[in-house]
Amino acid sequence: MIVTRNWLQEWxxxxxxxxxxxxxxxxSIGLEVDSLTRFRVPEKIVVGYVKSCEKHPDADKLTVCQIDLGTATRQIVCGxxxxxxxxxxxxxxxxxVMPNGMKIKHAKLRGVESDGMVxxxxxxxxxxxxEGILELDESIGKLEIGKALCEYSLLNDxxxxxxxxxxxxxxxxxxGVARELSVGFDRSIIPFEFKQDENNHLGIGRILQFMxxxxxxxxxxxxxxxxxxxRIPLLVRLRLAMIEQDAANGLEAFCNYAIHTTGVVLRHYDFSKLSCAKEKVKLVLKELDNGLGAVEYDGKIASIVGINQDETLKAERDEGVVLLEASYIAPDIIAPVVKKEGLETDALYYRTSRGSEPDLEFGLNFLLSLLGQWSDAEVYAGCSEFITPKELHTLKITVEEIERLIGQQIELSVxxxxxxxxxxxxHKTEDGQIILDTPSFRHDIENRQDVIEEIVRIVGIDNIASKPLRFxxxxxxxxxxxxxxxxxxxxLKAVANGFFETVHYVFCDNKKLRQLGFEPxxxxxxxxxxxxxxxxxxxxxxxVTMLDSLQRNVSMSKKRIPLFEIGKVFDTERNEAFHFLLAYAGEKEMEAVTNAGKPEPIDFASFVDKVAAVIGPFELKKGSAENGLLHPYQSAEIWIDGKRAGVVSxxxxxxxxxxxxxxxxFAELDVSNLEAKHIHAKAISAYTPVQRDISIVVPQTMPYTQIKEAxxxxxxxxxxxxxPIDRYVDESLGEWMSLTLRFMISSMEKTLEESEINAIMDDVLKILEKRCEAKLR
Structure with a gap:
């Protein structure tokens, strides 16, 4: 955003x-200054009046001018x-001495004397x-022949x-910036007044029907x-050049100037293009399916409010009847639709998507005042409008809350x-409580914290006393x-059991995923x-990512590699979940005297014990190889409290x-199935428990889960x-296997006698015979 001192001074x-x-x-108030450029016209450059011009006798592109400089008339050759x-x-x-360092001297140009430079x-x-020389007018101040241009403040900005x-x-x-400075410097904003005598003026209803x-x-x-x-005054042309705004004609130049000054989104239309040779233009505002509004004429779209307009409908001449439009739409409505549907936008969308000025009359009146000052325009009386009332955003905040967040006391009056x-x-400032409505032009104020931020930036962060953070x-x-x-x-449990934590990117190679049997x-x-x-x-x-860490450790001659990671994984729909992974490669223990320096490699049973030491007791059930990482014969599902928690393989x-x-x-588990649960204490017997073993013969095809469920x-x-404590098969048993189960027996009331224990074991055997076709071995 570009502003100038003199431009701000007007407000x-x-x-x-x-x-x-x-x-x-x-x-200090949160509007960061990116650069400051000072424009200063050098001394000895004055206002001159061209009294006459004649062609150079010896050069077609040069003109010999007689220019009045106040104290004298000088002859100057100009190209x-x-x-x-x-x-x-x-x-x-x-x-x-010019800004580029050139010094002006008396000279001869093709034999003609020249005293100065235009x-x-x-x-x-x-x-x-x-293009060409700068044409001065009284928009920069009263022109006095011979007066130095460095004395015209509007040029030296x-x-x-x-x-x-x-x-x-x-x-x-x-x-908008002037409004901020008026608060920062405690100065009043200069009001804008526009009075139009609408008597003896045609009403806009004669040429426009708006529905x-x-x-x-x-x-x-x-x-x-x-x-x-x-006509475009020099001051307007100069300021538009400063903000790098191009204009195809005078009307567009004034529109751009008014937009930059007021913040209101303004557009202009050629009446003759909209009327289609009729005496009256008919415009219809329609609600689109996406919630936006479009203005139509003769069945064609003239503009989509806040997004774009038909460029061919713009006024191309600085004469004749024109329609001037001021529009507003909330940025939180327009921006998501444009992004979602990829709508074509024009230069003014930058303003509407960030929140333009909602006071439309202010922008239109300012533009009309410019046209009235710098043209012989006849303004039609009245206006045609469609206004959607902006819903007021009311907030309630207490002085105590303000002081608590800022860290120091600020008077309620301040x-x-x-x-x-x-x-x-x-609305209300009683009992240390403030009830207020946010300004219609502040689209970013949504909650109490935003209001407190406004107070802090005006008070000044440097004026807030430094205090130790207390939380x-x-x-x-x-x-x-x-x-x-x-x-x-x-x-901590994983580390205590000898595992080392690793951290990897969640990103991986899709090509590798397909090779491992996963769907990307x-x-x-x-x-x-x-x-x-x-x-x-x-x-x-x-x-998938742990494989690289395991490989890196092997390449560094590590013989025992216990690693773990807790991190996010994603399904094909990009739904995320937290998983816990334990991975172990190589030897099951470190080299020591007890293993003669030759520890055995890790096996399935040993790894399952290590997993149980970290996550607690669980049950293994037969599973299927879901991907290319799982071993087809040495893998199982991990079940905890009746839920499938993960796999070990x-x-x-x-x-x-x-x-x-x-x-x-490796064992990979879903963290959501591992969360700690409240443990309810249970009474234990004061009498010594006993254990009894029973050996039975069952079919080899019978899984232990069936026996357990029975x-x-x-x-x-x-x-x-x-x-279970033992399983045995040999040729003599054929398709059967011997399975030994151990039972822990205890009574809360007394020490059980042998006869009672035998009766219990008889009941157990009957259940096994009935439900599992078991036989006593």
Whole structure:
């Protein structure tokens, strides 16, 4: 956003305030100054009046001018095409030093004496304004022949470029920045007054019929004017050049100037193009399916409010009847639709998407005042409008809350004064409580914290006393805290059992995933901008990225590699989950005297014991190989409290060979099925428990889970626990196997006698015979 000191001065009193002070204040209130450029016309460059022009006798492109400099008339040879009699022009007199270092001297050009130089804008050190010499007019002040241009303050301006954040659309205008400075310097904003005598003027209803279908969330106001003798003053041309705004004609130049000044989105239309040779234009505002509003004429779209307009409908001449449109639509409505549907936008969408000025009458009246001042325009009386009332956003905040967040006491009167000057409407200030409405032009104010931020930036962060941070959290035991503690304890248990934590990117190679038997992300969910070609997917298993760490350790001659990781995994729909992985490769223990320096490799049973030491007791059930990592014969599902929690498996030999790994086992579990549960204490018997073994013969094809399910819920109350301790098969048993079960028996009332224990074991055997076809061995 570009502003100038003199431009701001038209809206806020800056007398006695230096430009450096303005820059410091802008920075302190959150409007970061990116650059400061000072334009100064050198001395000895004065206002000249061209009394006559004659062609150079010896050069077709040169003109010999007689220019009145007040004290004398000088002859100056000029090569500009636009030099002509009756112009006021800047003249660098003999002795003047130009901004580029050139010194003006008496000279002869093709034999003709020349005392000075008629200057263009760039030769004066100003932005480029048109072609040829600079034509002066009284928009910069009363022109006095011979007066030095360095005395015209409007030409000698300071240009400030502000780096605005996306949420400060209210400062995308001179008026918006002036409004901020008026609060920062405690100065009053200069009101704008526009009075139009509408008597004896045709009403806009004679040429425009404006209707609406539906209720789109937009606001529109139309005015009309009959242009004649429109001229662009130097001040407008200079300021538009500073903000690098091009204009195809005078009307567009004034529209651009009014937009930058007021922040209101303004557009113009050629009446003859809309009327289609009719006496009256019929415009219809329609609500679109996407919730936006479109203005139609003769069945065609003239504009989509806030997004674009038909460029061919713009006024191309600075005469005739034109329609002037001011529009507003909330940025939170328009931006998501444009992004979702990829709608074509014009230059003004930048303003509407960040929040333009909603006071449409202000922008239109300012534009009409310019046209009335610099043309012979006849403005039609009245307007046609469709206004969607902006819903007021009411907030309630207490002084105590403000002081607690800021860290120091601020008087209620100071708070109310700051908020009122910022445009907040204060409804109540009783009992230390403030009820207010946010300003209509501040789209970024949504909650109490935003209001407090406004107070802080105006008070000044440098005026807030530094204090040690004091943070006192309420004593609460939330689910998030329980989850954090459990994951912390899980890590500690893994480390205590000899595992080392690793951390990997969640990104992986889709090509590798397919080789391992996984499905990558669906095409519509794929990463649009991956870090590298080898990181174009998201891992579905922690083991996918763990393989590289295992391989790296093997290449460094590590013989025992216990690793673990807790991290995110993703399914094909990009739904994420937290998994816990334990991986073990190589020797089951470290070299020691007890194993003669030759420890055995890790096996399935040993690894399962290590997993149980970390996560606690669980049950193994037969599973199927879901992907290429699982061994077809040495893998199982892990079940906890009746839920499938994950898998434990030996790494598939093909994968192990590809990564040059020794025997490798891993267990991967869903963290949501591992969360700690409240443990209820149970009474234990004061009498000594006894254990009894029973050996039975069952079919080899019978899984242990069937035997377990047959016993659970059917055993006598005295049987507290049972588990298998031996399995035996040989040729003599044929298709049968011998299975030994151990039972822990205890009574809460007494020490059981042998006869009672035998009776219990008889009951157990009957259950096995009935439900499992078991025979006593």
């Amino acid at each position: 806020v009193d800056l007398d006695g305030i230096t430009t450096d002070d303005i820059c410091k204040k802008l920075n 500009a095409k636009n030099i002509r009699e009756g112009l006021y022009v800047p003249v660098a007199t003999v002795g003047a 200057c263009s804008s760039t030769e004066l050190g100003l932005p480029k304004i048109g 300071d240009m400030i470029e502000i780096e605005l954040t996306a949420n400060r659309g209210d400062c995308l205008s001179i008026h 609406h279908e539906g209720n789109p969330p937009v606001s529109l106001i139309y005015r009309a004017a009959n242009l004649a003798n429109l 708070i109310v004064n700051i908020l009122s000057r910022l445009g907040f409407v204060i 006192q959290e309420a004593n609460r035991n939330s689910l998030a805290l329980q989850r954090y503690k459990y994951l912390r304890d899980l890590r 992300l669906k095409e519509e969910k794929a990463l649009l901008n991956p870090i590298t070609n080898e990181m174009d997917g998201l891992r579905p298993s922690l083991m 030996k790494l598939h030999p093909t994968v192990a060979d590809a990564y040059d790994l020794p025997d490798t086992f 016993l659970e819920g059917n055993l006598p109350e005295s049987v507290k626990q049972f588990f």
